[in-house]
Amino acid sequence: MKLIRRFAFAALLLPVAAPAGAQDVAPIFEQVPAVMYETYRGTTSNFNGYFEMLVDKYAGSDGYGWAIYRENPKVAYRITVLPEGLESLVSVQQARGASFGDFTEDQIDLWNSSWGSRHVAVYGAAPALSYVPEGFTVDDIRALPYNRTIVYYLKWDQAGAFRDALRQRAELDRAHGIDNLVLTTWNGGIGTQAQTVMIRVSAADQDADRAALAERMEIRQAGDWEEWQRLSRIMNDATWHMERHDQTRQNDLSWTP
Numbered sequence: 466m467k468l469i470r471r472f473a474f475a476a477l478l479l480p481v482a483a484p485a486g487a488q489d490v491a492p493i494f495e496q497v498p499a500v501m502y503e504t505y506r507g508t509t510s511n512f513n514g515y516f517e518m519l520v521d522k523y524a525g526s527d528g529y530g531w532a533i534y535r536e537n538p539k540v541a542y543r544i545t546v547l548p549e550g551l552e553s554l555v556s557v558q559q560a561r562g563a564s565f566g567d568f569t570e571d572q573i574d575l576w577n578s579s580w581g582s583r584h585v586a587v588y589g590a591a592p593a594l595s596y597v598p599e600g601f602t603v604d605d606i607r608a609l610p611y612n613r614t615i616v617y618y619l620k621w622d623q624a625g626a627f628r629d630a631l632r633q634r635a636e637l638d639r640a641h642g643i644d645n646l647v648l649t650t651w652n653g654g655i656g657t658q659a660q661t662v663m664i665r666v667s668a669a670d671q672d673a674d675r676a677a678l679a680e681r682m683e684i685r686q687a688g689d690w691e692e693w694q695r696l697s698r699i700m701n702d703a704t705w706h707m708e709r710h711d712q713t714r715q716n717d718l719s720w721t722p
Contacts, residue, residue, distance in 0.1 A: 586656030
């Protein structure tokens with residue numbers, strides 16, 4: 466039997482921001498305080514076959530589900546909810562590791578061939594830096610399969626300025642009645658570089674995201690446009706590197722217990 470790689474995680478306190486003022490935390494952040502975020506590069510058709518096999522294997526059982534997102538034919542992501550934050554990491558790894566006792570040699574070969582270049586990271590939710598409708602839940606986010614994902618690598622001494630500017634931009638948008646935005650913010654922890662922030666803007670598809678963005682920009686330009694631009698410049702100046710990933714959920718490869 467081929468060697469199955471396993472990952473051990475050291476304990477790390479994720480910087481989860483508290484909600485601003487008396488605002489209640491949206492249900493999605495109570496349900497998803499943290500996520501395990503796996504990036505797969507160099508994927509092949511075997512990648513699909515492996516997760517199709519897992520969906521069939523785990524159908525009707527309890528356990529830790531996942532969502533698969535595709536960026537392009539060579540890059541994919543698996544996101545797993547950590548319902549108890551970091552305390553869930555060990556349980557997830559043990560549950561998935563134990564399952565390999567029921568796999569055949571051919572299935573394990575499929576597992577190995579699909580793995581490729583895999584990177585594991587953990588992100589903690591930042592409710593105070595997010596912008597979601599009141600009462601927004603996990604089911605609501607599943608109904609929005611497209612995600613425009615931006616990862617900011619912050620300058621060490623300007624991380625606070627970045628977060629303050631992001632929070633103030635959201636306050637400006639709310640003051641002008643913008644309500645067509647679903648933006649979740651995540652602080653990087655295990656497996657990420659220091660001072661990493663991931664923002665995910667969710668929509669039904671890329672066209673819907675573009676249309677909603679154009680509508681928001683019209684509202685901003687008619688309001689406090691100069692202030693919005695100033696805050697955006699602060700965010701950009703506080704960032705030493707930025708990445709954008711357009712991701713679409715693959716429901717046939719995702720599994721919900």
